[in-house]
Structures are given as C-alpha cells and as structure tokens.
Amino acid sequence: ELCSSKMTARFLHSWPTEETMGKEVFIKYQKEIQKGCPDWNYRAKLWKQKAGESAPKTVYIVINVVCTHTEQMRLLDDVFEPSEPPTPIIMPYELIQIGFTAAQPPLIESYESRKIISSHGCNTGGLAGVPGLLNKLNRPLPPPVTHLLAPVPPFTAPDNRDPNFKLRIQVFKKIAQDSEAKVLLDLIKRQKDEIQQYMDYLNAIRNYC
Numbered sequence: 602e603l604c605s606s607k608m609t610a611r612f613l614h615s616w617p618t619e620e621t622m623g624k625e626v627f628i629k630y631q632k633e634i635q636k637g638c639p640d641w642n643y644r645a646k647l648w649k650q651k652a653g654e655s656a657p658k659t660v661y662i663v664i665n666v667v668c669t670h671t672e673q674m675r676l677l678d679d680v681f682e683p684s685e686p687p688t689p690i691i692m693p694y695e696l697i698q699i700g701f702t703a704a705q706p707p708l709i710e711s712y713e714s715r716k717i718i719s720s721h722g723c724n725t726g727g728l729a730g731v732p733g734l735l736n737k738l739n740r741p742l743p744p745p746v747t748h749l750l751a752p753v754p755p756f757t758a759p760d761n762r763d764p765n766f767k768l769r770i771q772v773f774k775k776i777a778q779d780s781e782a783k784v785l786l787d788l789i790k791r792q793k794d795e796i797q798q799y800m801d802y803l804n805a806i807r808n809y810c
Contacts, residue, residue, distance in 0.1 A: 604628070605708040612714045614807075615732040617742055627712065630676070630731055637674025637681060638690065642667050648696065658701045663718060666692040666729070670738065676731060681738055690737050694718040695729045717807070727804065 610627040612620040622630075635641055648661035670688040674681050696718050700711035717727060725733035732742050 603709055605702055605710045608709055608711065610712040610714075612730065614714065614716055615728040615730055617744055633674045633676055634668075634731075634734065637672050637683075638668035638670055639672060640668055645697075658707065660699045660701070662697050662699065663694055664692075664697055665694045666690075666733075670734075676735065679740060681740075688737065689724070690734065691722055691724050692729045692733045693720040693723040693725070693727055727807070 604624050606624065608624040608627070610622050610624075643664045643666055645662045645664045648663050668690050670681070670690060671683050673683065694717065696715045698711070698713040698715055699709060700713075701707035702710045714730065717729065720727040723733075724737060726736045726741070728736050735741055
C-alpha cells in the first residue's frame with residue numbers, strides 16, 4: 602500500500618551483476634524473508650533528504666539489518682529450513698536511496714541499494730539483502746557468467762584475463778595430453794593463486810569504491 606504500482610527496486614552491489622526488479626518481485630522477497638526471519642530489523646537511520654519544487658522527494662537512509670533465521674522460507678526456488686541453534690544474521694551498513702511520488706500522500710516510487718558503507722561486524726561475507734542471506738545460509742549466488750577468453754594459456758605465463766578458471770580447468774583436462782599434464786597442472790595452480798590474490802585485493806577495496 603505504501604508503494605507505487607510502478608515502483609522499481611535497483612541493487613548496485615551484492616548481486617553478481619546489477620539487479621533491477623519490479624514491485625511484485627521485490628515485495629515477494631520481503632514477505633519470504635519476513636516469514637523466515639520474523640525478527641527482521643532494518644535498524645534504519647535517516648542520512649539526508651532533498652526535494653525540488655517539482656521533483657519528488659528523495660530520501661537517503663542507512664540500514665544495518667539484523668535478524669535470526671527461525672522459520673522455513675523460500676528464496677530463488679530453494680527452501681531453507683531453520684538450523685538448531687537458529688542462525689543469527691548481521692548484514693553490513695548499506696546506503697539506500699528512496700524516491701517518493703509527488704502525489705498526496707506520497708508513495709514509494711524507487712528503491713535503490715547504492716553501496717556498502719561498512720562491513721564491520723557483519724557475518725554475510727560483506728553482502729546485503731538476498732545475496733547476504735544466501736551466503737550466510739551456505740548457498741551463495743554463483744559468479745556472473747563469463748566468456749572463455751583463452752582455451753589454453755601461454756606456456757610462458759598463466760593467462761589470468763578470465764576469472765572463470767573452474768571452467769577452463771575442465772577444458773584443460775579434456776584437451777591436455779598425458780605428456781603435458783604435469784606442466785598444465787602447474788600452470789593451473791599458479792593461475793589459481795594469482796586470481797585469489799586479485800580477489801583478496803578487490804574485496805579489500807570494494808567498500809571504498
């Protein structure tokens with residue numbers, strides 16, 4: 602009742618790629634989460650607001666969600682049963698932009714999850730919303746699909762242009778000859794180590810971007 606029929610929700614982080622959903626999908630997620638975590642608390646604080654003479658009001662809030670998974674819920678076609686003891690969930694501090702219509706009373710027209718402000722104290726891997734829940738419940742979302750850039754890396758150095766190294770490993774196992782297996786295995790190990798270093802670096806700086 603508080604949302605406009607044309608309301609959209611946009612998520613600029615946490616999901617593998619930018620995610621935009623309509624009112625029905627957004628509300629469906631909220632209802633399922635409320636069902637599985639009845640004590641869901643946004644702990645929202647007003648950050649700032651602005652409004653022009655003809656523009657709808659825009660409000661910025663910071664949320665730091667805490668909850669406990671105590672009931673069954675369904676997310677992305679997976680059913681999640683509560684564990685014993687129940688799983689406490691603490692999400693990072695998240696900056697949210699909410700836009701309202703100019704009608705009276707105003708209705709929510711847009712919900713935009715802009716960025717993570719701080720991951721201090723969270724236990725969801727630095728992720729918020731549905732991806733954060735899934736990560737904490739040991740069913741994280743898969744990484745985005747990437748194109749296979751090089752079926753075989755150069756023999757002088759690992760090719761780390763493509764982060765989807767698991768797929769390349771499968772390809773290597775099928776096309777490698779027995780005489781080349783050990784060399785290829787060494788290259789794969791080196792490549793995995795380099796990619797992990799890049800991931801550690803990106804995770805360290807993501808909250809400052």
